[in-house]
Amino acid sequence: MSLLSWNCRGLGNPTAVRVLTDLVRAKRPKVLFLMETFVDKRKMELVRVQNGYDSMFVVDAIGHRGGLALLWMNSVEVEVTAFSSNFIDVQLALDVGKPYWRFTGFYGLPERHRRRESWQLLRSLATHSNLPWVIMGDFNDLLNQADKRGRLPHPEWLITGFREAVNDCGLRELPFDGHQFTWEWSRGTANMVEEKLDRIFTIESWLSLYDGAQASSLICPYSDHLPLMLSPESLNRPGSRRRFCFDNMWLREDKCREIVAQSWERTRGMDVITRVECCGRDIWRWGRNYNKEFQRKIEKCKGRLAYLRNRHDSESMMEYPRVEKELLFLLEQQHIF
Incomplete structure (x- = not known):
């Protein structure tokens, strides 16, 4: 808490x-x-x-x-x-x-x-x-x-x-x-x-x-x-299993469309429910790694800002607003989710 x-x-x-x-x-x-x-x-x-x-x-x-x-x-x-x-x-x-x-x-x-x-x-x-x-x-x-x-x-x-x-x-x-x-x-x-x-x-x-x-x-x-x-208290939280949710942010990626097309082709001849389930699993495997990488970019920007915040040389002063702008852009993308 x-x-x-x-x-x-x-x-x-x-x-x-x-x-x-x-x-x-x-x-x-x-x-x-x-x-x-x-x-x-x-x-x-x-x-x-x-x-x-x-x-x-x-x-x-x-x-x-x-x-x-x-x-x-x-x-x-x-x-x-x-x-x-x-x-x-x-x-x-x-x-x-x-x-x-x-x-x-x-x-x-x-x-x-x-x-x-x-x-x-x-x-x-x-x-x-x-x-x-x-x-x-x-x-x-x-x-x-x-x-x-x-x-x-x-x-x-x-x-x-x-x-x-x-x-x-x-x-x-x-x-x-x-x-x-x-x-x-x-x-x-x-x-x-x-x-x-x-x-x-x-x-x-x-x-x-x-x-x-x-x-x-x-x-x-x-x-x-x-x-x-x-x-005041420990922040340790028990892990929980997440259910599948489609992330709107994935729609911006061509790779997502490729995975849907490949999955649909691979399951040709199966009933619709099974094909949808397989497609969902394929998207989730890719999307899980995509989201992790996206979050890593956000954390990398925050870490860089933390480093630059305490530096006062001219190079760091010029870099700070650039990194801040990059972080705000990433947060805008995240907001789509």
């Missing part, structure tokens, strides 16, 4: 939805928290259905600003307890009979002159419940100068204010694997900036429940923020 948090920077764009769908397909998070959706509940309903979630709670965007959404599967028990344009607060249990704990999806105010409001909001949220607590999202704040690369140092008053708020709430940061600078701006230019704006915080009582919890950032295109994934 896992939770995924992402500042998606707008879901009105079909490309953004395709990137989200790939994330969901690859990581299968049971709970999904999205920030800066830039859409209302009606449009989020389409996103919910497309990604196979059973329930959701939405804070509508105001014009082309803000917007929060929490989506979850029915296997997770969720009760929304409070919300605003900057957070969604819930009590949840990973399964029936499992202990309840508290999850808060948080989006810090981006304007510097309003950061004190964000810090006070954190302090207020800390008093709302005694349940074990996890809070994750885009805090729009840094804890130290090492959380930033590029241009001018971060103002010390902002670092101090955020650190004091975190300490006052009794929170401790949960480390995550992967690229640490979760937000970037002006990649490939002299003004490029990288910052660790997205984080996961917990309190001791939650860590005592899930002392083996793991977290990581995920490389994906489109948004200037990286998603964060939190896995």
Whole structure:
């Protein structure tokens, strides 16, 4: 079971939805928290259905600003307890009979002159419940100068204010694997900036429940923020036998038509049902390998992006947008399925 948090920077764009769908397909998070959706509940309903979630709670965007959404599967028990344009607060249990704990999806105010409001909001949220607590999202704040690369140092008053708020709430940061600078701006230019704006915080009582919890950032295109994934429990899933499904993506391949023709010729004289069954098996054997190869291309692009994300030489800077464009093209093809 896992939770995924992402500042998606707008879901009105079909490309953004395709990137989200790939994330969901690859990581299968049971709970999904999205920030800066830039859409209302009606449009989020389409996103919910497309990604196979059973329930959701939405804070509508105001014009082309803000917007929060929490989506979850029915296997997770969720009760929304409070919300605003900057957070969604819930009590949840990973399964029936499992202990309840508290999850808060948080989006810090981006304007510097309003950061004190964000810090006070954190302090207020800390008093709302005694349940074990996890809070994750885009805090729009840094804890130290090492959380930033590029241009001018971060103002010390902002670092101090955020650190004091975190300490006052009794929170401790949960480390995550992967690229640490979760937000970037002006990649490939002299003004490029990288910052660790997205984080996961917990309190001791939650860590005592899930002392083996793991977290990581995920490389994906489109948004200037990286998603964060939190896995309180093991992600090992028992294998299941898949039934045959025809993939519309195969219709683009001439080889698929060749296999159908060859199979139909090979089974000449048999009854129609048998011929269809044989043809289905032939297509499935070929399609299974085709899909694996297609997925390998996607994973190869993601791996290359992860490698390039941390490099700042001119060659890598030029290659990054090319690989990102290639990945978006592959995701568009995948969307046909």
